[in-house]
Amino acid sequence: MADDTFEEDTVSVAERLAAEALIVDVDGFEGPLDLLLTLSRTQKVDLRKISVLQLAHQYLAFVEKAKQLRLELAADYLVMAAWLAFLKSRLLLPPDPTEEGPSGEELAAHLAFQLERLQAMRDAAARLMARDQLGRDFFARGQSEMVTRVRKVTYSATLLDLMQGYARIRTRDEFRPFVMDRDAVFTMEQALDRMRGLIGYAGDWTDILSYLPEGWEADPVKRRSATAATFAASLELVKEGHLDIRQSETFAPIQLRKRDEARDRST
């Protein structure tokens, strides 16, 4: 940094001014890391040589000052303060060999790394934005329209359109994810279709269970659905006058028979 050459007293004045500005401007920071980075600048050294201990001091002093001024500090600032206080004690005390976990130096090194990385990204962002930019420093072709010859319509959509479309559907009503549970459902329509084709052969009383579709008898879930649908379909056919149905007693087998018009007349 060029400021390295500053006189000692100039630095301290600048530091004091900076510290005061910090207090007033607490809302201007984007979180504790941003604040730490700003504080670290007052050390006037290369970020790689920063004193994390000193930085912890500065941060804790800042939080203390903010408390005195009764400034509302967001929770994450306080969490960072607690962590830095912990780090400070680790850095100051001789390492306890029995203690688990990373050493104070390792934690400090990581914090320094985070600060350096954030600063590097800010510098990179500044360099990026300082580049020549399309539409500002260099320009695309102004007259791109050409002789119309072939008129062909293509349709375009962006990924954003797609995702917005999907989001629209998903937020429109309570979304039911589509699952394969339909596998195990035999609808009444399906049962009716099936029964209509079969009742022609049901001259004599037959157990309703023999009408269950193939492949639906074994699995209990499927069997339940198929039984219910077949029963409902049978009732419908009785109502339509195509079928007779009977059950001798509770829980006895239900039996079906094709309604015979001749027989009907005789009874």
Added chain:
Amino acid sequence: MTEAPEEKEESLFEAPPMAEQERMCEAILFATAEPITIRELAARMPHGCDPAEALVYLRKRYEGRGVQVMKIGDAWAIRTAADLGFLMQKETVETRKLSRAAIETLAIIAYHQPVTRAEIEEIRGVSVSRGTVDQLLELEWIRFGRRKMTPGRPVTFVVTQTFLDHFGLENARDLPGLKELRAAGLLENRPPPGTLPGPESEDDEESTEGQSELFED
């Protein structure tokens, strides 16, 4: 005697060398949306430039090239060489935005593939017109997948490589999930009036899971 000071004044505003003036004309002709007159050129270039002369050089430079410096009325423009007009057919392609129905259908296929027409209709809550599916098939963004092992063995739809290319995806699994859509601010839109009221279902945790299950291999 009176001419001397004038000459001196001119040298204060010395114009850039002719080669530089030619570059300037080239850049301006390239970037303007309309043909441009000598007067306009002179107004945009540094004081003392002579765009008319620069254009003579520029025009010569482009002789026999793929584009030409042409005079149109009293203005100048860069145009495609007449013999290369056949290359410009693609410029006449008209792009239209995909309809909302098509976008939604496409999104459902992408997120739920393989998916049947009945399932799409169930999710969208309205029937899917034949034209919509045909359009997506024609664009080669969707194709028929394998039949579903359910009664009627309905045909399913899946998205194609062309779809992935168009949307810059390497894989349909890279589509962002519901949570990520929300995080990106894409789920901000409240449901349009007239649809079911009630809180935006916060139980989407569950549906996200259901959905991601479909993407697991």
Added chain:
Amino acid sequence: MTEAPEEKEESLFEAPPMAEQERMCEAILFATAEPITIRELAARMPHGCDPAEALVYLRKRYEGRGVQVMKIGDAWAIRTAADLGFLMQKETVETRKLSRAAIETLAIIAYHQPVTRAEIEEIRGVSVSRGTVDQLLELEWIRFGRRKMTPGRPVTFVVTQTFLDHFGLENARDLPGLKELRAAGLLENRPPPGTLPGPESEDDEESTEGQSELFED
């Protein structure tokens, strides 16, 4: 003897001479504002053309001129020379001013891509607001990349060709200072101490969480 008919057949599809191919590339690139891929060029030019080679010549031809042939990702475009920007006040487009958060997020995505939202937040030390990502997506400067193979399979962000075009970059590897940053280890995703070594030490859930929680909001 056997070669004769083959040669003849080839001549039926003989590509135009290279100078002619160069003219064609020139005409096509001049006609549009959008970058055009080699594949598109090849599709529009006569059978057998080699636009990649023609572009090498074309690029050389425009060196030092008022317009430049630029490579943008795997596409090509003609743009005015940056030093002549001062002539183009009329063409300048006012771009929406990006917030500091958006600019930083963009830089992090460009330099760390593919990068997840959590990684961006780790670097910036604050959570990324919805609007920020949304704005960058809308500008088409970033897009969703492939999912990371870590628990939760989070979606990643990468920069787009539009981004490269806007900042005059041939390639994301040409970002200013990229090499130095990498050499300094500043593009590493270094886990906090106390976690297992290796970038994807996600199984050490407990300590990772305990540590990173302190930096999260």
